[in-house]
Amino acid sequence: MTVVEATERLWPVELTPRTKYLRTIWAEMSRCHSHLLWLGLLADAFGFESMFLQFWRIRERILDLIEMTCGHRVIPSVSVVGGVRRDINPEHKKVIMDTLPSIRKESEDLIKVVINDYTVKARTVGVGVLTKELAIALGCVGPVLRASGVREDVRLTKYHAYGDINFEPIVENAGDCYARALVRAKELLQSFDLQMEALNKLPEGEISVKVRGNPPANEAVMRTEAPRGELFYYAKGNGTRNLERLKIRTPTYANLPSLLVMLPGCELADVPVIVLSIDPCICCMER
């Protein structure tokens, strides 16, 4: 989606309001499934196997919603230059509106267990502390930065429909693994609310506009808030069919240096939890 929007900014293309809302809804669905996946992996990292499967069971229902509206389970793959390829029709909207509150209820119940559990606290509170100053100095992004007490979220720049819907970033001050889990858990619940609000406000209209010709000789930058943090795309066109240059900076690339501060001096058994707490995606980072 971000690469499409970076390319759209070369012209620039004016999107229809419905496109913006649809992209918002699918981006938030992706955030939901990614955070549920992460919470499951966190439970797995300190040996809470049953919790891992419980989270992934809820995630499966979100994946069903994505498959119903987009066709694919994990990667929506619906954005094209100028709009989107699939639409959320009234029947889909009704199904999503019926399903989301129950998924939210289920995840809320599970999150209560994770957040208040004594064992979970023993394994995460005070582990891998990243102070506010260091988080800024190392250039962290996303939940890692917000867990260290910095109110920073690309969604505050009001791209897509985030200007219209009621959004406030979630900030925690402790900067440890527990705070990062808390930020993601609260973001997950917030994400359900954002989806419901966006669905309620979903305007009628066209889902795409016609874009003709090759990308013009121009350069553009697009930043979006991916589930792991700020995703950065730079695109440069030269008037031909192919872009001259495309630079991608994924959130893991920005978050990885923070491990150098968090890991020294920690216990060996805490290493998986700390490494996982930045939600590393090495295959995204390798570019």
Place this chain on the structure above:
Amino acid sequence: MPFMLPTIIKNLFTGYATRLYPVQVREPFEKARGHVVFLDDKCTMCGACALRCPSVAITTDKEKNELAFYPLRCIVCEVCVHVCPSDAIELIFKWRPSLYDKPVELHQSTRLAHLRESTEEAKKEETKKSD
């Protein structure tokens, strides 16, 4: 512990968490991206799909009248379906069954063959007439 009690009781009395797979099979959603099939009677070997395929899963050769499709490369992005001018590629909602090897699907367009035959016949007739 008491706050977990409702969850425990709920889990005791609810049924299976998963589908009993081989017995119960979930029907694919409408318009789910299962896999693509090529309709040989509509294809004209124009090569638009091969040009636009992001994962290079299709190659076409108009001279030989041959379209090669590599199913394991295909990411079912649906671009070829949208781009085909003669609607010769269809999206099937069911997933492709698992494979043991890396097959290549070879397609020959019957439409193109018919076209060529008819043009050859026309040419022959023309040459006969001129003779």
